[in-house]
Amino acid sequence: MAAADSTALKLAPPTATPGYRTAPHNIEAEQGLLGAILVNNDAFYRVSDFLEPRHFFEPLHQHIYEVAASLIRANKIATPITLKTFLPADLDLGGVTVAQYLARLAAEATTIINAHDYGRTIYDLAQRRDLIRIGEDMVNVAFDAPVDFAPRAQIEDAERRLYELAETGRYDGGFQRFAQALTTAVDMAARAYQRDGRLSGIATGLRDLDAKMGGLQSSDLIIVAGRPGMGKTALATNIAYNIAHAWRGEISPDGHMKTVNGGIVGFFSLEMSAEQLATRIIAERTGISSSTIRRGGITEADFETIKDHTIELQDLKFYVDETGGLSIAQLAARARRLKRQKGLDLLVVDYIQLLQGSARRQSESRVQEVTEITTNLKALAKELNVPVLALSQLSRQVENRDDKRPQLSDLRESGSIEQDADVVLFVFREEYYLANKEPRPGTPEHEKWMTEMALVHGKAEVIIGKQRHGPTGTVELHFDASVTRFGDLARDVAHH
Numbered sequence: 255m256a257a258a259d260s261t262a263l264k265l266a267p268p269t270a271t272p273g274y275r276t277a278p279h280n281i282e283a284e285q286g287l288l289g290a291i292l293v294n295n296d297a298f299y300r301v302s303d304f305l306e307p308r309h310f311f312e313p314l315h316q317h318i319y320e321v322a323a324s325l326i327r328a329n330k331i332a333t334p335i336t337l338k339t340f341l342p343a344d345l346d347l348g349g350v351t352v353a354q355y356l357a358r359l360a361a362e363a364t365t366i367i368n369a370h371d372y373g374r375t376i377y378d379l380a381q382r383r384d385l386i387r388i389g390e391d392m393v394n395v396a397f398d399a400p401v402d403f404a405p406r407a408q409i410e411d412a413e414r415r416l417y418e419l420a421e422t423g424r425y426d427g428g429f430q431r432f433a434q435a436l437t438t439a440v441d442m443a444a445r446a447y448q449r450d451g452r453l454s455g456i457a458t459g460l461r462d463l464d465a466k467m468g469g470l471q472s473s474d475l476i477i478v479a480g481r482p483g484m485g486k487t488a489l490a491t492n493i494a495y496n497i498a499h500a501w502r503g504e505i506s507p508d509g510h511m512k513t514v515n516g517g518i519v520g521f522f523s524l525e526m527s528a529e530q531l532a533t534r535i536i537a538e539r540t541g542i543s544s545s546t547i548r549r550g551g552i553t554e555a556d557f558e559t560i561k562d563h564t565i566e567l568q569d570l571k572f573y574v575d576e577t578g579g580l581s582i583a584q585l586a587a588r589a590r591r592l593k594r595q596k597g598l599d600l601l602v603v604d605y606i607q608l609l610q611g612s613a614r615r616q617s618e619s620r621v622q623e624v625t626e627i628t629t630n631l632k633a634l635a636k637e638l639n640v641p642v643l644a645l646s647q648l649s650r651q652v653e654n655r656d657d658k659r660p661q662l663s664d665l666r667e668s669g670s671i672e673q674d675a676d677v678v679l680f681v682f683r684e685e686y687y688l689a690n691k692e693p694r695p696g697t698p699e700h701e702k703w704m705t706e707m708a709l710v711h712g713k714a715e716v717i718i719g720k721q722r723h724g725p726t727g728t729v730e731l732h733f734d735a736s737v738t739r740f741g742d743l744a745r746d747v748a749h750h
Contacts, residue, residue, distance in 0.1 A: 277311070277382075277383045277386060278379045278382045278383060278386075279311030279312075279379050279383070280311075280375055280376065280379055281311065281312060283372045283375045283376055283379075284310050284311065284312060284315045284376055285315070285359055285362065285363075286362070286363055286372050287301065287369055287372040287373055287376060288315060288318055288319060288322070288359050288363075289359040289360050289361075289362050289363020290363045290369045290372070291319075291322055291326075291332065291369070292322070292332060292333055292334055292337070292356065292359055292360040292363065293360050293363050295322075295326050295331060295332055297369035298322065298323065298326045298332075299326075300369045300370040300373065301369060301370060301372075301373030302323065304373070304377055305319075305373045305376060305377055307319045307320040307323070308380070309376055309377050309380035310376060310380075311376075311379070311380075311383070314345070314347070317341065318337065318341070318356070318359075321337055321340045321341065322337060325337070333360070334353065334356035334357045334359070334360050337356055338352055338353045338356055341356075381419065384419055385419070388412060388415050388416060388419070391412075392408070392412050395408055396408065406583075406584075407583065409587075410583045410584065410586070410587045413587050413590065413591070414586075414587070414590065417590045417591075417594060420594060453468050453469035454468050454469060454471065455467065455468050455469025455470045455471040455472070455474075455641065456469050456470045456472075456497055456516065456517050456599060456600060456641065457469050457496070457497070457500065457516075458470060458493045458496060458497070459492070459493065459496025459497065459499075459500065460492075460493070460496070460729075460731060460740060460741070460742060461742045462729045462730070462731070462742060462743070463716060463729050463731070466718060466721075466724060466725060466727060466729055467677065467718070467721065467723075467724060468723065468724060470493075470497075470600060470641035470643065471641060471676070471723060472599075472635075472639050472640055472641055473635045473636045473639050473640070473641070474635060474641045474642070474676040474677060474722070475628070475631055475632040475635050475641075475642050475644065475674055475675050475676050475677075476641055476642065476643045476644070476675065476676065476677040476678075476679065477606075477628075477644055477645075477646050477665075477671055477675040477677070477678045477679065478490055478643060478644070478645045478646070478679045478680075478681060479645070479646040479647075479648050479660060479664070479665060479671075479678065479679070479680050479681075480648055480660060480680055480681035480682065481647075481648050481650075481652055481653065481658075481660070482647070483683075483686050484681040484682060484683055484686065484714075485681050485683060485714060485733060485735075485738065485740070486604075486605065486645045486681050487525070487526065487534075487604055487605075487645065487738075488534070488538075488733075488738035488739070488740060489679075489681055489716070489740055490521075490602050490604055490643055490645055491521075491531065491534055491535060491538070491738070492538065492738075492739060492740045493602075493643065494519045494521055494572065494600065494602050494643075495535055495538070495539075495570075495572070496516075497516050497517045497519055497599070497600055498516065498517070498518070498519045498570045498571045498572040499516065499570065500515055500516030500517075501513065501515065501516035501517055501518060501570075501571045501599075502514045502515040502516060503597075511597060513597065513599050516571075516599075517571070517599025517600045517640075518571040518573075518596060518597045518598055518599045518600075519571060519572050519573065519598075519599070519600045519601075519602065520573050520575070520588075520589055520592045520593075520598050520600070520601045520602070521572065521573065521574045521575070521602045521604070522575050522577075522580065522585060522588075522601070522602065522603045522604065523574055523575070523576050523604050524576075524577070524578050524579070524580065524603075524604060524605065524608035524609065525578075525604060525605065525608060526576070526604070527576050528574040528576040531574055531576075532567075532574075533547055533548065534738055535567065536560055536563060536564065536567070537736075537737040537738065537739075538737050538738060538739040539563045539566075539567070540556070540559045540560055540563050540737075541737055542556050542559065542560065542737070543736040543737055544737070544738070547560070571596075571597075573592055573596060575588060578608065579608065579609075579610060580609060580610065581609070581610045581611070581612065582609055582610070582611055582612070582626065582627045582630045582631070583612065583630075585603070585609065585634075586630065586634050589601055589634060589638060590637075590638065593638050593640075598638060598640055599640055600640055600641055600642075600643065601634070601635070601638070601640055601641070601642045601643070602642075602643045602644075602645075603631065603642065603643070603644040603645065604645045605644070605645035605646055605647060606624060606627055606628065606631075606644050606645065606646045606647075606668075606671070607624070607646065607647045607668075609627050610623070611623035611624075611626040611627050612626065621668065621669045622669065623669075624668050624669035624671070625669030625670040626669075627669075628644070628669060628670055628671050628674040628675070629670060629674055631644050631674070632674045632675075632676075646665070646668065646671060648660055648664050648665070648680075649664065649668070651664065652664055658682070658687055659680070659682050659715070659717060660680040660682060660717065660719075661680075661717075661719060662678065662719045662720060665678065672720065675720060676720075676721070676722045676723070677718070677720060677721045677722065677723075678718070678719040678720040678721075679716050679717065679718055679719070680715075680716070680717040680719055681714065681715075681716055681717075682714065682715045682716075682717060683710075683713070683714045683715070683733060684710040684713070684715075685707070685710045685711055685712070685713065685714075685733075685735075688703070688706060688707055688710060689707070691703070712732055712733060712734060712735075713730060713731070713732065713733065713743070714730070714731045714732070714733035714740060715728050715729070715730055715731070716728070716729045716731060717729075730743050731743060732744070
């Protein structure tokens with residue numbers, strides 16, 4: 255090994271045998287930065303927002319940086335004298351004691367002009383070491399993988415690790431100081447102030463629902479449950495459209511697009527094709543029913559209306575994945591990729607029972623599989639820091655009751671949905687059930703039925719069965735079945 259150059263301090267020689275490649279590192283940069291911090295504690299604040307102890311290659315340096323950081327953050331002074339009491343005194347550094355080593359670090363460092371550049375160098379090398387580690391693991395696992403270990407699973411794992419690395423590596427110091435200095439709460443209030451309805455979460459665009467929920471909160475798992483025909487998909491599509499339509503972004507100082515209002519939506523449509531979803535949104539926007547559009551029973555005027563709306567819909571920040579039967583791991587990998595490439599503020603999954611868990615869970619039972627899926631959806635919401643709106647089918651037991659309003663107990667048999675969810679919404683339409691019970695026309699029952707129908711016509715209830723951040727209760731919405739559109743109930747109607 256060549257002698258270290260005269261200005262750098264001699265550390266115990268690395269254990270690597272000559273001929274082997276050592277991981278990329280730069281001991282001189284580490285020593286220079288630590289010295290600069292010991293001479294002038296302000297230097298620490300030039301690197302503290304991105305440099306962590308683990309980024310140093312030399313374990314002793316990790317320790318010195320950690321101790322210095324805790325002293326400086328506690329408003330104490332970090333010098334060779336104050337530091338040495340926290341370090342093991344009996345360390346032999348190639349014939350130099352810890353106290354001497356620290357003193358020499360400080361003495362050598364007076365020439366450093368830019369601590370930030372040294373910090374960047376150390377950080378970049380640490381990232382390269384992380385990349386090497388991920389790469390080596392990939393190669394080793396691929397060589398030694400058991401027969402039943404699908405390459406797909408390895409790709410997803412590697413993708414997750416690279417994603418984590420990319421995410422932590424993005425906030426390269428500098429422009430973050432102001433945001434870090436402000437507490438998160440003030441930050442949240444400021445963001446809420448800029449948003450529609452001044453909500454802490456993302457506005458769903460449905461006034462009364464927003465009032466009760468404060469919008470969709472990031473890292474929440476929001477379950478929308480109901481029986482078929484109640485309009486779960488319609489509600490999710492309406493909310494997703496409202497959010498994508500309200501999207502406004504601005505370029506933040508670090509060059510990334512930041513959402514100021516509304517949001518970028520990722521929609522996993524496991525049941526309907528993207529084209530069906532688009533038809534529904536067109537119907538909802540134009541007021542021309544989907545069946546009319548599908549059958550081609552539209553007038554020329556209708557077609558013009560559709561054309562006008564389509565132009566407006568083309569720029570929507572709305573991404574649809576229509577792959578059926580996705581596994582939860584694939585869904586997570588695709589969501590991460592969308593966030594990385596296009597951005598992501600809301601994820602919609604339509605619906606949970608159409609997802610697959612891991613092969614291991616499938617062999618156990620459906621309940622355990624659904625449990626695994628919801629637990630992973632909640633974890634994904636936290637990891638990506640966005641609300642996840644997941645739809646869930648309810649079991650038939652609801653139909654056996656006189657009052658067919660769903661309740662939390664209806665979720666019991668579907669694994670841990672109730673525990674994992676931050677919010678549970680049930681969609682319920684009395685009109686749907688009543689319409690199927692029409693008595694024979696002309697009878698007194700029929701008149702009574704007509705009166706009842708008139709009361710519930712075009713109304714839907716969203717029942718908030720659980721909410722971590724707010725009240726439970728029922729929100730009444732207007733529902734137009736022909737174009738599957740939910741809207742606010744006109745105020746005067748609500749009082750009658």
